[in-house]
Amino acid sequence: MLEFANAKINIGLHIVGKRADGYHDLESIFYPVKVYDAIEIFPSEEYSMQVYNFDFPVGEDNLCSKAYHLLAHDFDLPLVKINLLKGIPVGAGLGGGSSDASHVLLMLNKQFNLHLNTQQLETYAAQLGADCPFFIRNKPVYATGIGTTFSDLDLDLSDKRLLIVKPPIHISTAEAYKSVAIRTGQVDLRQAIQLPIQEWKFHVRNDFEEGLFRAYPEIERLKAAFYDSGAVYAAMSGSGSAVFGIFDELPDLKELQKLGHVFSA
Ligand SMILES: C[C@](O)(CO)[C@H](O)COP(=O)(O)OP(=O)(O)OC[C@H]1O[C@@H](n2ccc(N)nc2=O)[C@H](O)[C@@H]1O
Ligand SMILES: Nc1ncnc2c1ncn2[C@@H]1O[C@H](COP(=O)(O)OP(=O)(O)OP(=O)(O)O)[C@@H](O)[C@H]1O
Structure with a gap:
């Protein structure tokens, strides 16, 4: 099989x-x-x-x-x-x-x-x-x-283009959890994703980003490169190091390709 x-x-x-x-x-x-x-x-x-x-x-x-x-x-x-x-x-x-x-x-x-x-x-x-x-x-x-x-959850991104870039950084999940800050009183994600995707960047966050961006500024630069390439939303996935971006249309991949391996998802 x-x-x-x-x-x-x-x-x-x-x-x-x-x-x-x-x-x-x-x-x-x-x-x-x-x-x-x-x-x-x-x-x-x-x-x-x-x-x-x-x-x-x-x-x-x-x-x-x-x-x-x-x-x-x-x-x-x-x-x-x-x-x-x-x-x-x-x-x-x-x-x-x-x-x-x-x-x-x-x-x-x-x-x-x-x-x-x-x-x-x-x-x-x-x-x-x-x-x-x-x-x-x-x-x-x-x-x-x-x-x-x-x-x-009723979430369908099939009319968008999803790109993922894996930079040459390996992050251990256990290590990432050791330094993550606990935050309470955050916005309910189920409500946040009801907003138009362009507004997600103001409300939908990954708590691992803060500490890992400090340790690996390349990952923060990668996220910025997604927005520079026209992403409507970009974020690190899980405990990193991959960053994904949601696009209305497939962007020029040149800048993203310089920062890691690009996957079309
Ligand atoms: C970061 C995420 O990918 C988000 O989806 C997951 O929470 C990680 O899940 P995972 O890789 O399957 O994690 P596991 O293999 O179960 O655990 C690896 C290590 O991550 C930490 N861990 C994992 C999940 C969780 N909710 N809390 C934790 O503190 C623990 O220290 C654990 O020893
Ligand atoms: N089949 C497997 N594929 C990948 N890694 C595996 C596998 N089996 C065991 N491992 C171990 O698990 C570690 C983490 O692998 P994985 O790709 O799941 O991590 P990750 O990308 O950080 O995912 P996660 O979102 O679960 O944190 C690897 O470094 C490897 O040592």
């Missing part, structure tokens, strides 16, 4: 509290985007996994392996070979690894007739990472809690 695992962007991200377990409560809008990894799973004589197009360990730490072993613990799964072709940049705030994990759960459920429903799959996904459950639903949602409680 071959499937494509898509990325996500966060449209607004408010960090509203810190919990006793060290995780943070947040408020965000998760939006699926058309940047993909490819995952192939097939029965094999031994379990193995191979990653193409990216250089990181493929051992038990890979989220695809973790997803397989999580289900293999509870179900009588055959041994499989997993091939992963990375297209989603890593350390970008685009949730690539999380999407891979959840797509492995979805694929194993389908391929081996496990009959798990969405709720059950989301519960398994939550054991693999805070971003994982979103990719089970994989449609625009308003997320709260640690990013795993969802309500559906």
Whole structure:
């Protein structure tokens, strides 16, 4: 079985509290985007996994392996070979690894007739990472809690052009959370996105930007370059380092291309 695992962007991200377990409560809008990894799973004589197009360990730490072993613990799964072709940049705030994990759960459920429903799959996904459950639903949602409680959202950007630029900076999510400031009393994102998109820049913010822009001024310059290129809204996604921009029309890519790898999403 071959499937494509898509990325996500966060449209607004408010960090509203810190919990006793060290995780943070947040408020965000998760939006699926058309940047993909490819995952192939097939029965094999031994379990193995191979990653193409990216250089990181493929051992038990890979989220695809973790997803397989999580289900293999509870179900009588055959041994499989997993091939992963990375297209989603890593350390970008685009949730690539999380999407891979959840797509492995979805694929194993389908391929081996496990009959798990969405709720059950989301519960398994939550054991693999805070971003994982979103990719089970994989449609625009308003997320709260640690990013795993969802309500559906009517947001459709399909008549816009969406560009994402990944600068040559890798940001660890855990590190980003260590220095993020908690802010309460912020605008409700569900209301903010009802405004015309041109006004989002005054109301829809990502709380990771302040600290990370200080540490990496290149990311702030990248966001400014999106506005210079005509974006109606631009922001860093998640804990960075990728920045996305929403355009009415496809802009001249020259300046953006100087600052990182450009993805049309
Ligand atoms: C920044 C976002 O991408 C926004 O969607 C996510 O909150 C990150 O989710 P993720 O990468 O799946 O995070 P996990 O793999 O579960 O956790 C990585 C680390 O990030 C921190 N973390 C993550 C999620 C959260 N709500 N609060 C946190 O403090 C924790 O220190 C954790 O050790
Ligand atoms: N299948 C995978 N794809 C990418 N990274 C993986 C995978 N499995 C494990 N990892 C580890 O997870 C780390 C973060 O990867 P990921 O691409 O999900 O981060 P991110 O872009 O910061 O996303 P997020 O929005 O979840 O913070 C990588 O540095 C890598 O060590």
